[in-house]
Amino acid sequence: MRIATFNVNGIKARAQTVEDWLRDDAPDIAILQEIKSTDDAFPREVVEDAGYTLHTHGQKGFNGVAIATRVELDDVTRGLPGDDADEQARYMEATAIGNGGAVRICGLYLPNGNPAPGPKYDYKLAWMERLQARAEALLADEVPFLMTGDFNVLPADIDVARPQVMKDDALMLPPTRAAWRRLTNLGLTDAFRVRHPGQPGHYSFWDYQANAFDRNHGLRIDHVLLSPPMADRMTDCTIQSNMRARDRPSDHVPVWVTLDL
DNA sequence: ATGGTCGTTTAACGA
Numbered sequence: 001m002r003i004a005t006f007n008v009n010g011i012k013a014r015a016q017t018v019e020d021w022l023r024d025d026a027p028d029i030a031i032l033q034e035i036k037s038t039d040d041a042f043p044r045e046v047v048e049d050a051g052y053t054l055h056t057h058g059q060k061g062f063n064g065v066a067i068a069t070r071v072e073l074d075d076v077t078r079g080l081p082g083d084d085a086d087e088q089a090r091y092m093e094a095t096a097i098g099n100g101g102a103v104r105i106c107g108l109y110l111p112n113g114n115p116a117p118g119p120k121y122d123y124k125l126a127w128m129e130r131l132q133a134r135a136e137a138l139l140a141d142e143v144p145f146l147m148t149g150d151f152n153v154l155p156a157d158i159d160v161a162r163p164q165v166m167k168d169d170a171l172m173l174p175p176t177r178a179a180w181r182r183l184t185n186l187g188l189t190d191a192f193r194v195r196h197p198g199q200p201g202h203y204s205f206w207d208y209q210a211n212a213f214d215r216n217h218g219l220r221i222d223h224v225l226l227s228p229p230m231a232d233r234m235t236d237c238t239i240q241s242n243m244r245a246r247d248r249p250s251d252h253v254p255v256w257v258t259l260d261l
Numbered sequence: 262a263t264g265g266t267c268g269t270t271t272a273a274c275g276a
Contacts, residue, residue, distance in 0.1 A: 009267075009268065009276085010267085010268045010269070012268085012269080013267085013268060013269085014268095034268090034276090036268065036269060037269090060269090060270095061268090061269055061270070061274090061275095062269080062274090062275070062276095112275080112276060114275090114276080152276095207265090207266075207267095207276085208265090208266040208267050208276095209264080209265045209266045209267085210264090210265055210266085212266095248267095251266090251267075251276080
């Protein structure tokens, strides 16, 4: 089973890119973030014409997540538990059944949190606490799962081209990294980093400004976290960085994980 | 130190 996460930065602007990507690279399941669209306004044909079923959790103008799948999914849910007043569309779950068993797939667009400190940063840290609570609940229920998407977290200095420039940024401030460690310390595996230990220069995002991609001034902020039984079944994890060199690219590129399922 | 670029939606705001 091949699963890809992709922050598309606006599905209307990325419609052709996403359709071509699904046709050419054919993930079993694609986890999309920042669709920046309501459910009604999502150009469904770009996904459905490529042979995928679409599940959306949209919002007007900002945020918004979706799952496109060519395998059957059960029990699709929307929203991250823990705050009924939270109206931002950032989280979905669905269960996929493979030959080797089921996996609960958690797709997420974690708040950016800038500027920090401030209310947006407080919201980010509270959101991370809720995500940890969700991971704890899945572990307690012994549900094999993965959490994937745009985490807006730089786990370590190796994940950023210029750590000094970013030192006061919400993506890498100490409380952000502490929350990431509390989450991963539950026993979750950072799929890309465990497959590519100690290798700098691998990023999933490059700013549109200042020729960041050409200079490889990037950030590794799109992640796949695996619960223990899924970590045992992971056979590959790659970043599709050549997507950033296409015409009219998203500022993020897909991250792929292959599971023996 | 500032502005540099995109997308959504139309004057900012978010990233």
